Amino acid sequence: MALFKRGKTWWIDFTTPSGERVRQTSGTTDRIKAQEYHDKLKSEAWRVFKLGDRPNHTWDEAAHRWLMEKTHLRSYRNMQLVIGWWHQFFRGMLLRDMTREVIQGALNTKAGIWAPGTVKRNLEVLGAILHRAVDEWEWLDHVPRRPQYPKVQRRVRWLTPEDAQRLLQHLPEGTAEMARFALATGLRKNNVLRLEWSQVDTARRVCWIYGDQxxxxxxxxxxxxxxxLAVLERQRGKHSQFVFVGKRGKPQTQIYIEGWKAALAAAGIANFRWHDLRHTWASWLAQEGTPLHVLQEMGGxxxxxxxxxxAHLTPERFAVHASVVDQKLNVTFAAQS
Known part of the structure; x- marks a missing residue:
């Protein structure tokens, strides 16, 4: 049976000259196109077996194999989303046909919508798959050229203590407590939302985030x-497992964007995201002279x-080192005099 239907889509089923069974979707509801695809695959299988040609693998095969090999990664879910986005453009396409122009055409659909960082991350995942197809799987002779990554400017947005107090005053009570805890500890949003009492020891004045979190x-x-500590004390007794809960006493799973935006507007603060609370924490510490290597350990x-x-927030930390040159020059000038 060369072709058969599953739902409305035609599937391909044949055995190669080497005895390998090929059973896959044609990706089309058109029988004529499915037959053409079937004949193409069968011809390529013959050339591989009889003439020693390199097999022509598709994007679908590469994406599937990559995901099967990367199930252990913490970023696996995000990687699935990225690959799913590329899939709408590359479904059924041969890897050798994925030229720079084809890739750029896909990216053009998000021109002016995606931030440079998003474009960079998507290209990184695509590049990793293509490199593996060359270096590990030996499916390609060389990695197709890709558009250059856009230059990403590292964003550091922080608040003054006065701005922070004003924002906390306008946030809903539960959200304000989480924001206050984030400002006090520098923890990321998900680490605050998912913090459990089992990760807190107020007697020792510590809490911890596990590596897999x-x-x-x-x-x-x-x-x-x-x-x-004061925030934790106010949360005690609200839930047996999680520190922060919503109005109905259930674990807080997200920050409601409407309330966040309304508070920012009321406080007169623009261009500020929740993650910038972490930037604010780090900026305050840096300005008060916390060594950067200590800050790195504190922030994880x-x-x-x-x-x-x-570093630019603490130029005065170099003053003591710069003064060494003064001493050297003063000794030299004194000797000459």
């Missing part, structure tokens, strides 16, 4: 200051380069 994949140990950053974006 942290972005960098490493445990984060947080020293709780008075503000953070894996890459020191991520912390360097706060």
């Amino acid at each position: 942290a972005k960098a994949g490493k445990d984060i140990h947080v020293t709780l200051n008075e503000t953070a 950053w894996a890459d020191y380069g991520m912390v360097l974006r706060y």
Whole structure:
């Protein structure tokens, strides 16, 4: 049976000269097109077996194999979403036909919509798949050229203490408590939302984020200051497992964007996201002289380069080192005099 139907879609079923069975969707409801695709696959299988040609693999095969090999990654769900977006353009396409122009055509559909960082992440996933098809699977002779990554400017937006107090005053009570805790600890949104009492030890004034919950994949140990302890004390007794709960006493699963935007507008604050609470925490510490390597450990950053974006907030930390040159020059001038 060369062709058969599942629902409205035609499927292909044949055995190659090497004895391998090919059973896959044609991706079309048109029988004539399905037959053409069947004949093409069968011809390629013959050439591979008889003439030693390299098999022509499709994007579908590459995407499927990649996902099967990457199930252990913490970013697996996000990777599925990225691959799903590319799939609408590359479904059924041969890897050798994925030229720079084809890839750019797909990206053009999001021109002016996606931020540069989003474009970069999508291209990184696509590039990783294509590189694996060359280096590991040996499906391609070379990696197809891709559009250049857009330059991404690292964004650091932070509030003054006065702005932060004004924002907290306008936020709904439950959201304000979570925002206050984020400002006090520097924890990311999901780490605050999913914080459990089993991760808190107020007697020792610490809480911790397990590695499988942290972005960098490493445990984060947080020293709780008075503000953070006061927030925890107000949350005690509201839920047996989770620290932060909604109005109905159920675990808080998200930050409601309407209330967040309304509070920002009322406080007169623009261009500010929830994650910028973490930037604010880090900026305040940097301005008060916290060494960057200490800040890196406190914030759980894996890459020191991520912390360097706060270096410009503490130029005075170099003053003591710069004064060494003064001493050297003064000794030289004194000797000459």
